[in-house]
Amino acid sequence: MDPSIVSEEYIHLQEEIIREQTVLKEKISMQWSATIEREGIDPEFPIVPQLPSTPISVSLYRDALVTILSSLSTYTEELQNDVDRCKNVFDNEGHVVSWIKESLRYNTGYFQSFADDHEISAWLPHFVAEQAIRPFLHVISKRCESFIEEMNVGGGCPCCAEPVRLKVETGNEESQFICPRCETSWSQKRKSCVHCGEEKEGYVLTLSIEEDDTSQLEVCESCKNYVKVIMKSSNDSKSTAALLDLLTLHLDYIAQEEGYGEAYPKGE
Numbered sequence: 001m002d003p004s005i006v007s008e009e010y011i012h013l014q015e016e017i018i019r020e021q022t023v024l025k026e027k028i029s030m031q032w033s034a035t036i037e038r039e040g041i042d043p044e045f046p047i048v049p050q051l052p053s054t055p056i057s058v059s060l061y062r063d064a065l066v067t068i069l070s071s072l073s074t075y076t077e078e079l080q081n082d083v084d085r086c087k088n089v090f091d092n093e094g095h096v097v098s099w100i101k102e103s104l105r106y107n108t109g110y111f112q113s114f115a116d117d118h119e120i121s122a123w124l125p126h127f128v129a130e131q132a133i134r135p136f137l138h139v140i141s142k143r144c145e146s147f148i149e150e151m152n153v154g155g156g157c158p159c160c161a162e163p164v165r166l167k168v169e170t171g172n173e174e175s176q177f178i179c180p181r182c183e184t185s186w187s188q189k190r191k192s193c194v195h196c197g198e199e200k201e202g203y204v205l206t207l208s209i210e211e212d213d214t215s216q217l218e219v220c221e222s223c224k225n226y227v228k229v230i231m232k233s234s235n236d237s238k239s240t241a242a243l244l245d246l247l248t249l250h251l252d253y254i255a256q257e258e259g260y261g262e263a264y265p266k267g268e
Ligand SMILES: [Zn+2]
Pocket: 157, 158, 159, 160, 161, 162, 179, 180, 181, 182, 183, 184
């Protein structure tokens, strides 16, 4: 893997955030006693939007937001004004409720206008909102572990709906998709494109990466989308999907340079 395109400080920040998210996850898990029943969940659709209730309360989400903001202020002092402005906003319960709703929908546009309205750096509100919602998604993911393999959601994470972009090959003919957003993992059932289902011979290709034998790209000539593939030895299972996603950012650039990904028109 080639983490060199991401600064070391930024990787440290992410590791710090992941540590904080683990603590938050424990706390949320203790306060949310609900179980998630397989009955009542349509396996063709992601789980989170189908839940009758979630562990996401205003007070716990506000805690999570403040925790993520604190990690950011230790990352760089330059952000201090932005962080303070953001913190003030959380006194308003209406804002926190909207942040919950819009972060679950991954609504980039909402957070962009929020940043403009409150004179906060454009990237910051969505970054904080997203990092703060993740520990809740981690808890939900854990509670549906027992039936996750029964789910059949094309192109997206069966738990949180995030588009699929990361796969781990253990070398035993076994592939696991992993979700950097909610840390769900599930196995690949068919040798076809995870995005469009293409299974015709010659359409789903594996591209090897120059000077890198730890990762590959799986690309689809039908839908022009891709999945990053990490060749993982079985004793190297400590990294979270979120960190692996960050450490393989160079693969996203390569895929896009080669003409694959969302930014490109779909193939005929
Ligand atoms: Zn997910």
